[in-house]
Amino acid sequence: MEIDPGTTVQELLHKLNIPPEAPKVIFLNGIHTRGDEVLKEGDRLGAFPPVAGG
């Protein structure tokens, strides 16, 4: 998707109407993020509610 340059992970989630407390784990390129990273071309973002299994 297209985003404005300088958009952070948190800002994008906000834009997508995902409440800040909803995702328990957020991966940026497969690595847990803090949320303040600035997104760049080709990044891959995954946000998940509290789930587990096994």
Add this chain to the structure above:
Amino acid sequence: MKILRINMGAPGGPKISEEPLGPYEGLGGRALTSAMVAKEVPPLCHPLGADNKLVIAPGLLTGTQAATSGRISVGCKSPLTGGIKEANAGGQPSQMLAMLGYAAIVLEGKPKDNTLYKVVIQKDGVKITPDNSLRMLGNYDLVEKMKKEYGDKIGCISIGPAGEMKMSAASVAFTDMELRPTRHAGRGGVGAVMGAKGVKVIVIADPGTAWRTPKDPDKFRKANQKFVEGLKKHPVTGEGLPAYGTNVLTNVINEAGAYPTKNFMWGRFGTCQKISGETQAQTEIARGGLATHGCHRGCTIQCSGTYMNKDGHYLTKQPEYETVWALGGNCEIDDLDAIAMLDRLCDDYGLDTIEMGATIGVAMEAGLAKFGDAEASINLMKEVGKGTPLGRILGSGAAVTGKVLGVERVPVVKGQALPAYDPRGIQGIGVTYATSTQGADHTAGYAVATNIMKVGGYVDPLKPEGQIELSRNLQIATAAVDATGMCLFIAFAVLDQPETFQALIDMLNAFYGLSLTADDVAALGKRILKEERDFNFRAGFTNKQDRLPDFFKKEPLPPHNLTFQVKDEDLDTLYNW
């Protein structure tokens, strides 16, 4: 509580005896199976021989009104690993046995010939009779037959053809609430040991109806209430697991880059959305199945479901995450219907889905079938059910199959296949795979919770730091939980909510009139692990078996391009507490 022993090798035919718990008083579940195996089974015996014993034990709280307490432990010396084994299952028989006052059923000795036996537990006693008409029946047909003979208020513990053929991947099946053989003590070939004892099925024909009574009923009821509140409140046990089941993990583990794909070559599977828990739940609901369902009465988590075929007819229970991965992503198969069929075949033949998926992955790497070929995979599984020479090789598990077919990348520890998390992407679970007394087993110390889901704190999955301590603490806690008969999934709530952990301890105390503390529970876990590890050492294991296969140290796993980073000398410190 009492122990039911059946000596299959007694002169004149199988002999039944009952005895009090005696030296095993105060033990249940894994604590009981491992204590009995450690004390009574010579560690150097052949797993299929007269000296091995199959111990089937409900947990300390099973048969009580404690929520989610209907798990059962099956212990023996494992034909797959050569070490001690505790395989754990859900289903109805655990509660039924505990209500009837059985702390354990022990099958021992070796029958004189290959007669197949049926054990029937009724109010007026236990009977064992030869019944060769059951030979090579699948678990589904077998249970139907038992239903005709004993009615539909029964519970069955059984083996399929794989157990009869004494395959190392054979499971022991337990019937669920709908009297289907869908709950399996899967790992380590426990079904082969039951087969070696010549017992096809144990029918609980007159299940108990009265709950076991606590010493302090009022305190027990209150603690249970608090415990249930805790399970409902925690988002994992209260929301995620009920809605999507264990397969909710497919997308998460894939995103984390730790989803073993194509026999552990890659950490992501491009089309995993097609087999995710979300897609699975949608499919189930659209076809008139259930996406929320328990494996036994009294479960408040309800992580299971029922999977219908395209025509809306029952095919199998909701395949678990591990199954969907093993028979799906690991083989590059992204067809849920094919995976559900493979799950059904495993339940019917009585096979461990994790071991079989890993085995087929190895066979695909050897060129026996193409990765992604679901039809070929189903045909290979049918070979196992038929017991053709190829089927017998595959039914012996990934290690044997890899050796026969000349494959280097064989994902096993102590001969047992790795489950659905690559240790290069989730380093903590690698420590558990390497050091567990059970061989590679995610349930033995589920570091994935803390590494990935941030349950019970957070330890970075891609670094070696902190993983030994994490795995150690989880292995200790898990061994204790496995003694209670509680489903391991309670751990998500217990790890995050101290009051839920306390409620569990309060239940044990109120039931038995004890005054255990959290330290006592940890001490029980440590005792179980030490006993199991001691058995393994006496069986010939050393710390050199506490290692992952070499390729995990040499081949970096995309997308993170990491190898397994935890050092051997650190793995050797796991049991130093």
